[in-house]
Amino acid sequence: MTDLRDDSRKNPTTVSILVVDDSENLLQTMHDFLAQPDVEVLTANSAVAAQKLLADQDVALALIDVRMPEINGYQLAEWMRSNEQTRSVPIIFITGESDVLARKFIGYGAGAVDFLSKPTDPRVLHSKVQVFVELYRQRQALRERNAELERMVQANQELAMALREAHSEALQQAHTDSLTGVSNRRHIMNLAESALLDRRRQSQPLSLAILDLDHFKAVNDTYGHHIGDAVLCAFCKHVNQQIRPPHMLGRLGGEEFLLLMPGTSLAEADTVLERVRRTLQPADSVPYTFSGGIAQAGAGEPLALVIERADSALYHAKRSGRDCSVTRPAPL
Structure with a gap:
């Protein structure tokens, strides 16, 4: 050669x-x-x-x-x-x-x-x-040129995927309580409004409960806020393990939570809370309890009034010794 x-x-x-x-x-x-x-x-x-x-x-x-x-x-x-x-x-x-x-x-x-x-x-x-x-x-x-176009298409696809993931993550963060991982106040209230509209269209029952951890200030004062945070997280995890979609839990603030229960009657909602209470375990060796106020939405009733009745039921549960739930039926 x-x-x-x-x-x-x-x-x-x-x-x-x-x-x-x-x-x-x-x-x-x-x-x-x-x-x-x-x-x-x-x-x-x-x-x-x-x-x-x-x-x-x-x-x-x-x-x-x-x-x-x-x-x-x-x-x-x-x-x-x-x-x-x-x-x-x-x-x-x-x-x-x-x-x-x-x-x-x-x-x-x-x-x-x-x-x-x-x-x-x-x-x-x-x-x-x-x-x-x-x-x-x-x-x-x-x-x-074709190779460059393929690289540009690939880069655009990767960018679009990254943007979708970033958007999804941003939405998740906007909807999620940063400590407990459940829905934050705004998101759970929006979900409650949507559930109330569905209840009107489909004529299905809608119950919701306001849950409040008993003597939570004493937990923070006695064990420290880091233990208090652990109790809040353990409580949310436990509730989520005991409920099934479309039931949803959200944090209203502090130690107060809203449990949304579409398609659930007042008696069924009370059974759900009793199951949660019966299976509740100490968090980081710290025993704790919760009280609940349950209300069923009435026909045409706005969300604010349903929340008000649930809050009133919670107040009576607290006055009745805590570690219990009180129900409020839909108005006639």
Whole structure:
């Protein structure tokens, strides 16, 4: 194999072409004639040498002599067409044989795009090579633009996903009490308004309860606020373990919570709170209890009045000794 390249002077935008011929003199002549600052001429004196070069090099065009020992030009072309890496490389056969017409049929069948006869007219050769070099550059530019577009699409998709995640996280933070992880006051009140509208449309019962931890100030004063925070978190976790959707718990503030129970009658709501109370365990070895006021929404009753009746029921639960629940039915 003859390699007449000088990599030290190779331009990053250089396009390579391959010349395959068993004549060293012709290879040298072709190299000298076709080589340019931006066109690199790779030369191989056999089909085997050409195959090795093609395994490592991307070429814009292959100029192949038809008559070569062992593996001729047609066989090399067939190998190139069967190889994924070289399948799309344009091939121009160079032949000195007299039976040109018959050989052309074989050559075109092997994948040739053109034929040149020896001796080759330098102007014709140069013109054809330039056409394929320019086509190669255009394909490369198109591939690079497509790759850039794919990178931009991927970047946009990643950005859109990041924005969706950030939006979802922001919504979650806006709706969530930072300490306990349950809905904050604004969100649970909005959910209660929505549940009240659903109750009117679907004529289903709606009960809600205001829950308040008993003597919570004493917990903070005795054990410290960090233990008080742990009790609040443990209480929310416990309530959520005892309820099922669409029931929802939210923190109104301090140690006071709203338990929203759509589709639940007053008696069923009282059963829910008793289950929560019966299964309540100490938090960080600190025993605690809660009181509850339960109210059922009446037909057409605004949320403020339902909350007011639940709050009144909670007040009576506190006055009755705490660690209990009091119910208020819907007004007639």
